[in-house]
Amino acid sequence: MAQHRVVVIGGGFGGLQAVAKLRRAAVDITLIDRRNFHLFQPLTYQVATGALSPGEIAYPLRAIFKRDKNVRVLMAEVAGFDLEARAVRIEPVEAALPPSTVPYDTLIVAGGSRYSYFGHDEWESFAPEVKSLESALAARSRILEAFEAAELDDDADRRRRRLTFMVVGAGPTGVEIAGQIAELTRDTLRRDFRAVDPRDGRVLLIEAADRVLGTFPPSLSRKAERALEHLGATVLLNRTVVGIDADGVAIKGADDSVERIAGDTVIWAAGVNASALATQLAELTGAELDRAGRVTVEPDLTLPGHPEVLALGDMIRKRETTGEATPFPGVAPVAMQQGRYAAKVVRDRLRGRPVKPFRYRDKGNLATIGRARAVADINGLRLSGVFAWFIWLTVHLFYLVGFQNRVLVFIRWSVSFATHGRGARLITGAPSDEVTRASGR
Numbered sequence: 001m002a003q004h005r006v007v008v009i010g011g012g013f014g015g016l017q018a019v020a021k022l023r024r025a026a027v028d029i030t031l032i033d034r035r036n037f038h039l040f041q042p043l044t045y046q047v048a049t050g051a052l053s054p055g056e057i058a059y060p061l062r063a064i065f066k067r068d069k070n071v072r073v074l075m076a077e078v079a080g081f082d083l084e085a086r087a088v089r090i091e092p093v094e095a096a097l098p099p100s101t102v103p104y105d106t107l108i109v110a111g112g113s114r115y116s117y118f119g120h121d122e123w124e125s126f127a128p129e130v131k132s133l134e135s136a137l138a139a140r141s142r143i144l145e146a147f148e149a150a151e152l153d154d155d156a157d158r159r160r161r162r163l164t165f166m167v168v169g170a171g172p173t174g175v176e177i178a179g180q181i182a183e184l185t186r187d188t189l190r191r192d193f194r195a196v197d198p199r200d201g202r203v204l205l206i207e208a209a210d211r212v213l214g215t216f217p218p219s220l221s222r223k224a225e226r227a228l229e230h231l232g233a234t235v236l237l238n239r240t241v242v243g244i245d246a247d248g249v250a251i252k253g254a255d256d257s258v259e260r261i262a263g264d265t266v267i268w269a270a271g272v273n274a275s276a277l278a279t280q281l282a283e284l285t286g287a288e289l290d291r292a293g294r295v296t297v298e299p300d301l302t303l304p305g306h307p308e309v310l311a312l313g314d315m316i317r318k319r320e321t322t323g324e325a326t327p328f329p330g331v332a333p334v335a336m337q338q339g340r341y342a343a344k345v346v347r348d349r350l351r352g353r354p355v356k357p358f359r360y361r362d363k364g365n366l367a368t369i370g371r372a373r374a375v376a377d378i379n380g381l382r383l384s385g386v387f388a389w390f391i392w393l394t395v396h397l398f399y400l401v402g403f404q405n406r407v408l409v410f411i412r413w414s415v416s417f418a419t420h421g422r423g424a425r426l427i428t429g430a431p432s433d434e435v436t437r438a439s440g441r
């Protein structure tokens with residue numbers, strides 16, 4: 001008899017766990033992703049600042065499942081769903097191949113999220129984000145090129161603008177990247193240039209709310225802010241970004257006054273929107289969408305009227321048994337727990353066992369602010385400083401996919417810690433100055 005066919009969309013945190021927990025079950029699994037690798041997004045900002053190389057935080061999906069004969073990996077773009085026919089429409093990445101469909105008995109959708117520029121997609125070309133590897137590499141080139149350009153520029157005003165780095169959004173990613181850029185200016189690069197002093201660089205972290213790390217307790221927000229200032233970064237709170245162009249950023253203060261800050265390098269670390277797959281599933285099933293584009297799933301993560309379709313991770317919020325819909329924090333542990341839960345749902349159903357609603361176990365929040373500084377909120381236990389940083393290091397090494405990557409990252413971090421260096425400070429790809437040239441600078 002043919003085995004139960006499970007199709008998993010997305011080889012990120014959620015999808016990977018679903019496949020890993022199903023690979024020993026009597027099912028045939030097809031994992032579809034537009035990328036051929038799993039990306040450890042919590043460390044992409046370290047690629048953007050030259051601390052780590054891309055290969056150290058990404059791992060080929062085929063390699064992860066090479067020993068599991070019942071797991072097939074397809075590199076393709078999921079273009080849509082035919083829920084009645086129980087098939088996924090895919091477009092192979094090789095344009096010469098025709099679109100095709102992949103049939104399923106159970107479908108697990110874990111398409112994640114993407115950065116949202118709050119309806120201003122035109123800002124994206126001036127302010128790269130650090131969610132995808134490609135964009136993190138573009139950000140790395142921009143940050144490093146700014147120092148190179150300043151070294152060649154005799155004009156004091158222009159130099160100041162070139163060495164002004166702005167990070168928009170003071171959630172964990174914004175705080176982490178601002179801390180890393182501050183370390184580049186104050187520490188890593190301080191002896192590398194002759195005409196400019198990188199320590200003159202300004203790092204501005206811009207946040208619309210009244211504190212950094214809004215999901216942490218206020219006492220840890222204050223500690224993180226002090227740690228950033230200690231590193232030389234300036235935190236601008238209660239400021240909303242209302243414009244970004246080749247010359248810098250326009251920010252609106254609490255009194256509605258608009259101020260322009262000139263600067264060449266802007267990194268976007270503000271809000272995210274769910275994957276477009278969430279909208280498609282909502283349209284097909286009548287499930288609600290929230291403002292961030294997340295589809296509302298049932299307590300067992302299934303789509304209304306389609307118990308054979310589960311969705312999870314950054315792209316969903318869940319309807320409680322009380323009827324209320326609640327979003328989850330947009331963090332990897334949520335997606336991982338839901339991926340494991342989805343696998344259990346499939347296994348339990350095949351064995352004819354009842355399925356309990358999904359419950360998230362919150363294990364806490366972590367954010368690092370440069371070398372040997374971090375904040376941690378673990379079940380109400382609030383930690384900061386070196387101890388929190390060790391916890392941060394251990395957790396990230398533990399969850400990094402691939403033994404080899406763990407060893408490599410451990411070595412890299414140890415060498416960086418001892419030497420204050422960053423070995424991956426490479427400017428790659430086409431010079432990122434199409435924008436700069438177009439603006440005549």
Ligand SMILES: Cc1cc2nc3c(=O)[nH]c(=O)nc-3n(C[C@H](O)[C@H](O)[C@H](O)COP(=O)(O)OP(=O)(O)OC[C@H]3O[C@@H](n4cnc5c(N)ncnc54)[C@H](O)[C@@H]3O)c2cc1C
Pocket residue numbers: 009010011012013014015032033034035037038039041042043044045076077078079110111112113130131172173275277312313314315330331332333335366
């Ligand atoms: C810069 C950054 C830093 C972060 N730091 C942390 C942190 O420190 N700690 C933490 O817990 N969380 C962190 N997060 C959040 C965490 O990465 C996400 O919550 C987590 O990745 C969500 O998992 P997911 O499985 O829902 O989606 P993802 O891991 O994003 O996976 C989605 C997958 O689906 C694929 N996909 C999407 N659409 C399609 C399509 N149409 N066709 C084919 N494939 C598709 C994508 O290629 C991707 O591989 C961070 C996120 C970012 C962006």
